[in-house]
Amino acid sequence: MSKPVLSAVFALIASSAPALAQDWPARRALTMVVPYAAGGPVDTIGRILASGLSETLGQQVIVENAGGAGGMTGASRAAKAAPDGYVFLLAGTATLAQIPTLYKKPLYDSVTDFAPVALVADSARVLVTRKDLPPNTLAEFIAYAKANQEKMQYGSAGAGSGTHVCAILLDSTMGTRITHVPYRGAGPAMQDLMAGRLDYICEQISTALPLIQGNRVKAVATLSLSRAPGLANLPTAHEQGLADFDCSSWAAFVYPKGTPEAIVRRLAKAASDTVDKASVRARLETVGVTIPAPERRSPEYLAKYIPSEIEKWAGPIKASGVPAD
Numbered sequence: 001m002s003k004p005v006l007s008a009v010f011a012l013i014a015s016s017a018p019a020l021a022q023d024w025p026a027r028r029a030l031t032m033v034v035p036y037a038a039g040g041p042v043d044t045i046g047r048i049l050a051s052g053l054s055e056t057l058g059q060q061v062i063v064e065n066a067g068g069a070g071g072m073t074g075a076s077r078a079a080k081a082a083p084d085g086y087v088f089l090l091a092g093t094a095t096l097a098q099i100p101t102l103y104k105k106p107l108y109d110s111v112t113d114f115a116p117v118a119l120v121a122d123s124a125r126v127l128v129t130r131k132d133l134p135p136n137t138l139a140e141f142i143a144y145a146k147a148n149q150e151k152m153q154y155g156s157a158g159a160g161s162g163t164h165v166c167a168i169l170l171d172s173t174m175g176t177r178i179t180h181v182p183y184r185g186a187g188p189a190m191q192d193l194m195a196g197r198l199d200y201i202c203e204q205i206s207t208a209l210p211l212i213q214g215n216r217v218k219a220v221a222t223l224s225l226s227r228a229p230g231l232a233n234l235p236t237a238h239e240q241g242l243a244d245f246d247c248s249s250w251a252a253f254v255y256p257k258g259t260p261e262a263i264v265r266r267l268a269k270a271a272s273d274t275v276d277k278a279s280v281r282a283r284l285e286t287v288g289v290t291i292p293a294p295e296r297r298s299p300e301y302l303a304k305y306i307p308s309e310i311e312k313w314a315g316p317i318k319a320s321g322v323p324a325d
Contacts, residue, residue: 021262029060035074037067037185041204052280070160071095076107083258093249094162097309114254116302118271121251122290124228129200138240155189166202166247205288224248
């Protein structure tokens with residue numbers, strides 16, 4: 001579709017915005033785009049939230065997995081969707097805060113191509129290894145990595161994903177050069193870790209926690225400044241000697257730019273009401289997710305938070321030497 005035609009379509013949508021907002025979301029089901037493969041940490045959070053939102057809104061919320069390019073494929077698909085309130089993105093640290101620095105030509109602009117809706121989750125990352133990897137503490141892991149770096153491999157949810165960036169920062173901090181094996185999502189990577197085909201992953205707690213509890217992988221360190229829900233006995237990397245090392249992540253809802261403000265605010269309220277439900281909060285806590293405080297769930301807060309997170313990650317990413325495509 002040509003740019004003039006697209007402009008005309010968006011102009012028509014804008015002119016009918018009051019009507020759209022008035023009957024939203026009665027027209028049809030909503031689509032939550034999750035920019036990673038099914039079974040990964042973002043997908044896990046997304047499906048819990050989609051179920052809760054469906055109940056809150058009285059309208060079905062369908063999860064659409066659109067993995068690829070470290071999350072850019074799905075995020076770009078959401079950015080280009082019609083701004084009518086029926087397609088939104090479950091975005092996060094990687095898609096909105098890290099990709100602007102990782103890539104010379106991202107498929108979208110994190111600040112200008114989206115309408116911020118609400119921050120909905122905070123989550124720690126955890127360094128997990130295959131069960132039979134010898135190290136049990138972070139100090140032992142670093143020593144082992146330095147001695148065996150030429151034959152070790154770590155997995156990720158894809159080049160440029162949060163799992164990749166966190167592992168790169170860990171690699172840089174340790175002073176090693178471990179081989180990276182990218183996957184189309186965290187789920188497949190974790191399967192290979194459990195099968196012993198990878199040595200470690202810097203995974204979000206929502207995916208790692210059940211596998212740690214089931215003794216299918218080994219947890220070495222929490223990669224945030226605070227210990228994580230469900231892993232209170234696992235020391236952080238900071239506590240184990242890597243001062244101020246923090247790879248924690250967050251998740252948020254964003255709409256395509258141009259979505260009527262009334263719809264943005266209605267989804268923001270629905271999101272906040274959903275995470276306040278005891279049933280939803282309990283499910284999120286079982287996968288180690290922390291609910292943001294109410295004052296951090298507004299469109300205004302997220303509009304300021306995204307640029308601050310881009311700035312926060314730009315320095316570490318550049319310092320680590322991660323190549324940009």
